[in-house]
Amino acid sequence: MTVVMDRVDETRSTPPAPRPFWTTRRRDRLTGYLFITPALLGSIAFVFAPLVLVVWYSLHEWNVLADTFDFAGAENYRKLAEDPNVPAVLRATALFSVGLVVLNLALALLLAVLLNQKLRGTTFFRVLFFSPVVVSLLAWTIVWGFLLQDNGGVNGLLGLFGIDGPNWLRSGGTAMAAVVIVQVFKNVGLNMVLFLAALQGVPQELYEAARTDGAGPWTIFRRITLPLISPTILLTSIITVVGSLQVFAQISVLTQGGPGTSTTVLVYYLYQQAFQFHAFGYGATLSVLLFLIVLALTVLQWQMRKRWVFHEQ
Amino acid sequence: MRKIAATALLCTLTAGLAACGGGQAEADGPITLRMTTWSANPAHVQLFDSIAAEYKQSHPDVTVTFEALPLENYTTTVTTQIAGGNAPDMAWILESAAPDFVSSGALAPLDDAVEEAADLAPSATALWKQDGKLMAYPFSTSPFGVFVNTDLLKQAGQSLPAGNGWTWDNVVKVAGATAAKTGKQGVVVRDFDYKDWTYLATVFQGWGARAWSEDGKTCGFDQKPMVDAMTFLHQGIFTGKAFPAPGVAADFFAGESAMTIAQISRASLLKDAKFGWDLVPLPAGPAGDYSVIGQGGLGVLRKSENAAAASEFVKFFTSPANSAKLAQFFPPPRTSQLTAETLGKANPLLKPEQLQDVVVDGIANGVVKPSHTGSAEITQAVRAALDPLWKPGADVPGVLRGVCTAISPLLAK
Numbered sequence: 001m002t003v004v005m006d007r008v009d010e011t012r013s014t015p016p017a018p019r020p021f022w023t024t025r026r027r028d029r030l031t032g033y034l035f036i037t038p039a040l041l042g043s044i045a046f047v048f049a050p051l052v053l054v055v056w057y058s059l060h061e062w063n064v065l066a067d068t069f070d071f072a073g074a075e076n077y078r079k080l081a082e083d084p085n086v087p088a089v090l091r092a093t094a095l096f097s098v099g100l101v102v103l104n105l106a107l108a109l110l111l112a113v114l115l116n117q118k119l120r121g122t123t124f125f126r127v128l129f130f131s132p133v134v135v136s137l138l139a140w141t142i143v144w145g146f147l148l149q150d151n152g153g154v155n156g157l158l159g160l161f162g163i164d165g166p167n168w169l170r171s172g173g174t175a176m177a178a179v180v181i182v183q184v185f186k187n188v189g190l191n192m193v194l195f196l197a198a199l200q201g202v203p204q205e206l207y208e209a210a211r212t213d214g215a216g217p218w219t220i221f222r223r224i225t226l227p228l229i230s231p232t233i234l235l236t237s238i239i240t241v242v243g244s245l246q247v248f249a250q251i252s253v254l255t256q257g258g259p260g261t262s263t264t265v266l267v268y269y270l271y272q273q274a275f276q277f278h279a280f281g282y283g284a285t286l287s288v289l290l291f292l293i294v295l296a297l298t299v300l301q302w303q304m305r306k307r308w309v310f311h312e313q
Numbered sequence: 314m315r316k317i318a319a320t321a322l323l324c325t326l327t328a329g330l331a332a333c334g335g336g337q338a339e340a341d342g343p344i345t346l347r348m349t350t351w352s353a354n355p356a357h358v359q360l361f362d363s364i365a366a367e368y369k370q371s372h373p374d375v376t377v378t379f380e381a382l383p384l385e386n387y388t389t390t391v392t393t394q395i396a397g398g399n400a401p402d403m404a405w406i407l408e409s410a411a412p413d414f415v416s417s418g419a420l421a422p423l424d425d426a427v428e429e430a431a432d433l434a435p436s437a438t439a440l441w442k443q444d445g446k447l448m449a450y451p452f453s454t455s456p457f458g459v460f461v462n463t464d465l466l467k468q469a470g471q472s473l474p475a476g477n478g479w480t481w482d483n484v485v486k487v488a489g490a491t492a493a494k495t496g497k498q499g500v501v502v503r504d505f506d507y508k509d510w511t512y513l514a515t516v517f518q519g520w521g522a523r524a525w526s527e528d529g530k531t532c533g534f535d536q537k538p539m540v541d542a543m544t545f546l547h548q549g550i551f552t553g554k555a556f557p558a559p560g561v562a563a564d565f566f567a568g569e570s571a572m573t574i575a576q577i578s579r580a581s582l583l584k585d586a587k588f589g590w591d592l593v594p595l596p597a598g599p600a601g602d603y604s605v606i607g608q609g610g611l612g613v614l615r616k617s618e619n620a621a622a623a624s625e626f627v628k629f630f631t632s633p634a635n636s637a638k639l640a641q642f643f644p645p646p647r648t649s650q651l652t653a654e655t656l657g658k659a660n661p662l663l664k665p666e667q668l669q670d671v672v673v674d675g676i677a678n679g680v681v682k683p684s685h686t687g688s689a690e691i692t693q694a695v696r697a698a699l700d701p702l703w704k705p706g707a708d709v710p711g712v713l714r715g716v717c718t719a720i721s722p723l724l725a726k
Contacts, residue, residue: 064396065417150560170559170703256508259700275389277690280396
């Protein structure tokens with residue numbers, strides 16, 4: 001520092017010397033970058049790089065056993081367009097997603113409204129409905145697999161009432177419904193808690209004002225509660241839609257995509273192609289398709305929010 | 314390019330933990346060899362460990378570990394390990410996956426790694442050869458037999474048909490009657506569970522039916538023998554109630570069924586059985602006597618960094634002396650050891666005539682369970698197309714024609 005000062009003194013007539021490189025601004029910037037580096041590296045390694053690699057793989061014919069990795073251009077995408085299984089797979093995926101989203105959100109909202117009442121025992125029921133969320137997914141699914149067997153607990157219970165229950169996981173009509181319901185019970189608690197939090201955030205004076213104006217319970221729910229919790233409905237619907245498209249363990253444990261291909265959803269199909277049939281290139285192509293579907297649905301929901309989400313209007 | 318990308322990614326992930334200049338041990342330093350298996354049975358693991366320990370005495374630098382993977386996803390898991398650059402040095406291979414592994418070049422030839430190779434039964438090695446070279450050693454050639462819970466039969470007032478009476482027709486009668494009387498199940502085709510239909514070969518082979526032709530090109534499901542066999546099976550399930558219905562779980566070894574079709578290696582599960590049992594060959598079908606074998610191969614992965622050392626260990630593991638030890642669980646491919654006498658020493662649970670009838674004769678005349686190149690995809694297509702069969706009133710010939718429609722393009726590949 002002294003040296004610089006001396007030089008300034010000596011050359012008073014010349015323009016001021018360049019400022020030191022490490023200005024406060026630069027220091028702050030560096031600190032900022034250093035802070036985000038770990039997260040950034042993590043994102044690059046675990047999110048962006050795999051994303052790029054999947055697209056790269058989808059352009060190749062990759063046979064792991066033969067150790068071949070040949071550029072195939074759009075071949076896998078042509079195969080995708082011509083694959084006779086894809087329409088059935090997309091239908092099963094749509095059926096699962098729609099079933100799950102509708103049932104999950106409706107049930108979660110219903111439970112949240114019921115458990116938002118000031119009654120004895122609501123805490124117990126909140127814990128009861130939330131507890132499956134913290135149970136291991138596999139354990140939950142395996143237990144349900146036993147319960148849903150033809151001679152399992154569910155049909156045993158139905159038998160007590162003289163009802164001859166169907167073979168839940170083995171018949172085309174009920175297998176998908178069974179998988180959806182198992183998943184709804186697993187995760188409804190999470191959405192219920194989010195809805196509960198939203199319900200408790202609705203200002204009481206709005207309800208009082210509505211009642212003063214003579215509004216009935218249904219009108220209050222429709223005109224006040226629903227609009228005010230609509231941001232939470234948006235959040236839960238995005239989470240649930242994305243989650244429903246990624247369902248795997250439940251299918252793998254309960255039905256392995258059967259009977260026939262009635263529960264072969266997209267993720268399970270891409271798992272079969274890549275890991276069971278050794279067609280990693282085509283599996284990667286299917287995951288690109290899945291990525292695009294998830295992206296499109298999320299963008300769509302985000303765009304449509306202005307129409308119905310309260311704070312976005 | 315993929316390797317570069319994968320290495321770059323791996324380096325990113327492991328930066329700070331290990332250098333990226335190739336972390337494998339030098340060939341002349343201490344090395345660890347890993348063998349993937351599908352058996353976590355403590356008795357099996359103990360035997361493998363003792364063989365590895367013995368090997369270490371002469372090869373102090375080599376440690377061998379055994380990684381037991383679940384059977385249901387075995388091939389998938391091994392394939393994933395290979396894809397992830399973490400290939401095992403040695404792997405057991407299921408017979409269903411044999412054509413894929415053998416023909417793909419994933420395995421290193423074993424011709425120099427098998428002692429007294431001339432002793433190997435040709436029927437045992439057929440599936441594991443490529444251009445005359447042995448690509449995997451069939452360490453287990455295990456015939457299917459029928460385990461019978463004699464107590465349950467007695468309880469139902471039934472007796473086990475013997476001699477010429479040991480036919481599928483009688484099996485269904487006895488099993489159906491036992492199930493009806495005791496409330497337990499009749500005959501369980503173990504591991505079939507209405508998913509892995511390849512185990513049904515233990516039934517349809519009795520009608521002379523084949524899933525596909527010898528050359529693997531023509532579908533056999535719509536042929537008369539298969540239609541007859543599947544019609545019989547369908548009636549046995551839904552009319553005779555001799556087989557457990559879809560979705561009904563029953564474990565013979567826990568005393569839940571009268572009979573089960575399983576490989577003889579399962580006999581070890583009967584060590585502490587609380588019921589009387591017998592082991593008999595598969596019953597005769599309309600096409601006469603037959604037997605079906607399941608195989609397990611042991612191969613060295615070409616991708617292994619220590620393939621040479623792994624081959625050396627395989628040579629030791631499969632030597633006549635160790636083969637005799639392994640014979641107590643896995644019927645060996647060595648003809649000199651395939652006698653009721655030798656097998657009897659290792660299988661105290663089984664009587665000499667059981668070993669002769671089921672194992673020795675079974676291996677000599679047996680047909681290996683269905684396998685094909687791309688078998689996972691074909692097996693899956695058959696499973697999906699067969700599903701409509703597993704309900705009362707199904708149109709058996711129609712469903713089987715559907716199976717052929719589904720798999721013919723795959724067989725032609």
